[in-house]
Every structure is written in structure tokens, then in C-alpha cells.
Amino acid sequence: MIERQRDLRLYIPVYSIFIAIYVFAGILEPTFFTWKNNANLFTRITPLILAGMAQSFVLLSGGIDLSIGAIIGLSSAIAVSLPFVDTPLNVVMWVLIPPLLGLSLGLINGVIIAKGGFNPLVVTLATGAIWTGVTLFIMPVPGGSVSLSIARTIPGTIFKVIPTPLVIFLVFVFICHFILRRTEFGRSIYAIGGNESIAYESGIPCTRVKILVYGMSGLLAAFAGMFLSAWMFCADALIGDPYILNSIAVAVIAGTALEGGRGGVAGIIGGAYIFLLISNILNLLAISSFYQFIARGLVLILALSLTSSGATLDIRGILVRYFLPRRSSMSEIGK
Amino acid sequence: MASKMANDVKSFRVASFFLQQRLIIILFLLIVSMFVAGEFVSKGFLTSYGHICSVLRSASFLGIVSIGQTIVILTGGFDLSVGPLVTMGNVFTCMLIKGIDSNTPWALAIIIFLGAMFGFFNGLGVAYLKVPSLVMTLAIGTLVTGITLLLSRGAPTGLASPILRYVGVGSLLGLFPVIILIWIMLSAFFVFLLRSTTFGRKIYYIGANEKAAFLSGVKVNFVKILAFTISGAGAASTGALMAGYTHDAFFGIGDNYILWSIAAVVIGGTSLAGGKGGYVGTIAGAIILVLLESLLTVMRMPEAGRRIANGLIILILISIYFMGERRRT
16 A cells, blocks of 8 residues: 555656646647657657666666667667568567567676676676677668568557557556566565665575566567567667667656666656657757757756655755754764 | 894885785786787887877877766766767867967866866765766766757867867977876876875765765765766866867767776776775776777777677676675675
């Protein structure tokens, strides 16, 4: 029950800001509410949501994954380099090989980080560089192709009405939320992110859980890469680069704390929409695209100051420190 | 008898110096061996004075950016805004100077002030809002990119002035490249600052244990803000110096420096948890990164291979450091 209340406190701001921005965009440009525009938005948002969830898993466990971009690049390069294009065999391989690849790359990250006890930032930075290098060997120039059936279905519609991307991201968000909230693995992630030594003392297999977390991140990143390959109909080795930092931004806007242990994936749809709609609105207002960076930066700072642990600006502390007699500053220590 | 004891003390001091500094000694041996290896691949890699200077010149830009990064990482944070700030310094310098010498001093003052200001904002967010430095600097970096694009209207204009050109590519007496001399002076200053001043000691305390530092009366927030301010000013002025090297401005110039500066610090043996390491290692790290790039270029390695080699060398070095740490504990 308490957990549910905490969830609500976390997700109500995200989704109310999302709705506010969405309605604002619709007032600016009535065609914004059209089904066609929304279907287009679903397609654009799906890779961002998948990458954001990949990052959320790692952030919740107290780590960080900078190799997400490289895994997206490598999996989409593999997805478009598969042989026997336009045969069922190609479709089967497209469905199986990239996720397995992403999973194993993630697990390699996890093994190095958890078994070696190394800093995740440096390890994923280094492994990311290696995998981007491998991708550039496979695909020095953008190219490749996927089966026509995949390219039609994935960014298209099911039964000619329901946009496939909508189904894809709803299913993935539901599965990830379920894993985090209702399974032992999910609970362990929060425990490790909250306090690893206590988690270890209470018998949680920290090493195994951390390895699996990075595996999960690699798997979700690979799905994002596959989606991009189907949408773009080709691949580019550096297609994943923007997702490294965007995934962190989306996860943070969605309410996941970078220190680990707090947050979740239920806010991720709102977070990704906020991130995407800002540039969309500026386009609608015909404002120079240069402002998009400024707006994104400001929104990120705003989201951070609302979600970070020091958010309730310690006004009493500041008063005590600067305006009251010196003796009372001892009260700081008791905290 | 007394002289023997003095001798013993002396040899003990020498031994302990080597033991303490063995990491840095190993790093500089690595640099020398990379130069020697390069000589085998291509004649003149080690023996040509011009080539050594050009490697050190590229390393000096990375080295100056990494000063701030080292200080911030020592306090236990990260600074991802260095890349956008380098670009901002580069673009604005050319815009303000327009190739005229007399514009140079005040233009540089404005650039350094702007860099320090954005660094100060980073510090405010990290210290008072308790935002993790990784995202705070990411957000400020995005903001800086936007402002740079906006004020330059997306197309960098202007040129570096002759004085700045002299700093970037010229040599004192035709022998000592000016930028390398600047780097040496800055290095000496900041190594002194970190090792022998109370400010430097406070940085290490905060990185090692923030709470303990606070309880012993260190003004944690003030020191953190100052660390980020130094980093911001350093990154922006590097951008200005690079304008002298490249002659005109270019938008992507700072992009590599985000990860390279962190890599240089890590290769230099500074712990990412904060509180351990120093700038001397970072100097070696910066030279190693640039040297590796140069070596791979000489070997005609494609971009793909370069990235793999960069990643591998970071992985290998950090695993060596961690092995050493574990054996000690």
C-alpha cells in the first residue's frame, strides 16, 4: 500500500506534465490530436522508451550503462546484415539473433563489473567503444536491408487500426514493470540499489543480480536497435549515439534516481513523451531549433531539482548556517 | 655510524618514493615504450623533434581540459559539460576576436568568465540541490550547446587573432611550442595546489569521505562549487586556445573531450570514487591517449580498430589498477 502511494507520488507529476504539454501542443496546432500524428509519435517514441527502460534497470541497481548506444548500433547493424532477405528464415533470424547478441553483450558488461568490482561508468565506456569499433568493421557505411514484411509490420499497424509501436511499447513497459515490482529479481534490484552491503548481508546474490541487470539492459537496447532497423529499413553504426545520454535523461525525468534504489519504469512513457514533445512544440511554434537544446537542458534541470534527494531545498539549514548565531549550526550535525 | 643511518634513511626515502610513485613511473615508461614502438612502425616517430612536439601539443589541449576533470573527479563527481564548454569557448572566441589582436584580451576574459559561470551553476546544482553531478553537468552541457548554437546562429564566424595563432601553433625562440609551455606552467600550478595547499587537501578529504569532511569543518559546498568553477573555466579557455590551433571555429570540436578527459583521468590512476590520485597521472593519461591515436594513425588503422584499441587499453589499465588495490587490502 505504502509502495503504491509512493508510486503515485512519483508518477503523478510526470504524467500531469506530459498531459499539460500534450494539450498545449494540441491547442497550438489542432492537427496534433489527429490519429495520424499520434501514430507517428508512437513510432518515434518507442526506441526512446526501450532505451530509457534499459537505462532504468541499471540505474535502479545503482550502476550506469554508457554502452547502450553501442549495443543499439551493433544490434541494428546485425539485424540488417542477415542473409536470405524476404524469406521466412530471415524473419526468424531477425527475431532471434539481435536480442541474443544484446543479451550476451550486456552479460559481458555485467560479468566485468560485478565479478571484477570495477566502476560501471568506465567499463561500459570502454566496452561501448569496443562494440562501436566492431560495428564499424561490419558496417563502415550505412546500409543493409530487412525483410519487407518486417519493415511493413513493425512501424505499421495491426489489423489496419492499432499501431504496432503502441502495442510494442505498452507490452514492454508492462513486462518490465511486472519484473521490477512482482518478481524476486526486481525486488533484489531495488535492494542492491538502496544499499548493496545490507542487500548482501540479507542473502541477496548481489553478483548474479547485477550481471542479470546489465544483461537486461543489453537485451532492451537490442530491441531498440531492432526497432530502429525496421523503421529506418537500414542501419548506421553510429545510430545509437544519441541514445546514450537521452536514455539517462528520459529515465531521470521519469523519476528514477541516479543514486539507485528509487524509481521505476511506470513513468517512462510520460518521461519519453515530455522529452520528445519539447522539441515538437518548439517546431510548432516555429521557434529556431537552436532553442531545443536550451529547452531540453532547462527541462532536465527542472526534473532533476524536483526528483533529487535534496529537492526540498533545505531552507531551515541555510537560515541556520548564514543568519543565526554560530552556535546553532551544531544542529546541522544531528541530521 | 651516523652517516650510515643517514644513508639508510636516504635509501629508505628513495625506495618509498619509488613505491608511492610506481604507477606514474610505469605510465611514463609506457609512454616511452609507445614512442619506441612507433619508431619501428614509422621512422621519425621518436627521433623527429617536430613529431614529439605535435603529439605533446595535441596532448596539452586534452591535458588542460583534464585539469578541471581531475579536480572534479577527486571530489567524487563528474563533469560532462566540458565538451560543450570547449565548443562554446572555441566558437565564441572566433566570433568576438574576428582576427584582430586588440580584441583578444577582453574576448578571452569573457570566455573564461562564461566558462566559470556555467561551472558555477554545475556546482550550485550538485552542492545545494544534491543533483548527481553526472546529470547536472549533462543538463548544463545541453544548455551550453543551445546557447552556443543560438548566439552563433548555427554558423561559426570569425577568425583567431595572430597572437592566439602564435599561442596555438607558434614556438618560443622557434624551439619550445608556446601551448606546451602554458600546459607545463598550469600543471605545475595545479599539482602544487592539489598537493600543498589546504584547498587541495580539502578536495581529497571530500572525495574520500564527504560526511567526515563536513564534520571536521570543511566547507564542502564551497569547495565543490569551486571545483566545478575551475573545471568550467578550464574547459572554456581550452576552447579559446584551440581556436589558435585550428584558426577558425568548428562545432564538433569539443565532442570528444567529454569521454577523453574522463579516460585520461582514469588512465592516470585517479579513483572514480574520489579522494585518490592526482594530476601527474592525468598528464601521463592525456599523453598516452594522444600517442595511441597517433600510433594507430601511423599504422593506418581504420576508425573501427582505433575505437577497439581505445576501449581495450582502458579496460586493461583499470583491471591492472584494481588488481593492485585488491592485493593490498
